Amino acid sequence: MSVKKYPNFTLEKFKNFFKSSSLATLQGDSGTGKTTASRNLASAHKDLISFIGQKNVIYDSSLELNINLNNKDDENLTNYFIETLRLSHLKNISKRLCDIASTGERQRIVLARSMMLETKYIIIDEGLSGLHEEIISKIVKILKNNGKKNFLFITHQSYLISEIANNFDVKNI
Numbered sequence: 001m002s003v004k005k006y007p008n009f010t011l012e013k014f015k016n017f018f019k020s021s022s023l024a025t026l027q028g029d030s031g032t033g034k035t036t037a038s039r040n041l042a043s044a045h046k047d048l049i050s051f052i053g054q055k056n057v058i059y060d061s062s063l064e065l066n067i068n069l070n071n072k073d074d075e076n077l078t079n080y081f082i083e084t085l086r087l088s089h090l091k092n093i094s095k096r097l098c099d100i101a102s103t104g105e106r107q108r109i110v111l112a113r114s115m116m117l118e119t120k121y122i123i124i125d126e127g128l129s130g131l132h133e134e135i136i137s138k139i140v141k142i143l144k145n146n147g148k149k150n151f152l153f154i155t156h157q158s159y160l161i162s163e164i165a166n167n168f169d170v171k172n173i
Contacts, residue, residue, distance in 0.1 A: 011048070022147070024167070027155060027168070035054075038123045039123075048119055049119055049120075053125050111127055121149070122151050122152070123154065124151060124152070136163065
């Protein structure tokens with residue numbers, strides 16, 4: 001399936017974003033269809049692609065519940081959860097309720113939640129915007145080396161674009 005505005009944005013073209021790296025960015029002017037094209041592609045291939053939008057729900061509960069939504073409780077998953085906390089720089093808030101998390105912590109909670117998903121590809125729409133460059137750099141380094149998932153960041157953030165080698169403009173898809 002392709003998107004009406006971008007008929008060439010197919011699953012195969014999307015997979016090509018990740019030939020040389022597990023991270024890529026999709027950029028373009030506001031209103032050009034980056035989010036719509038990506039959301040539609042993810043909807044058509046739910047078994048392979050998860051879409052994490054700009055508006056996400058954070059529950060007034062524990063960090064573990066917020067990250068580990070609907071996953072089974074087993075030892076491997078618990079170990080993966082602990083590793084996810086470390087990777088997303090959230091370990092320091094693991095005992096607090098999430099309703100008092102800062103905006104940056106909320107973004108990292110959503111990123112950590114995406115890492116718990118079973119899909120191979122994850123599209124994150126403006127998921128690192130507003131985070132300090134030092135945190136972005138650490139997260140990008142960790143995600144590059146994760147070996148399990150591929151992440152496409154929809155972004156206008158020049159610093160994130162400079163951190164990731166695979167950058168694609170929506171005009172070229």
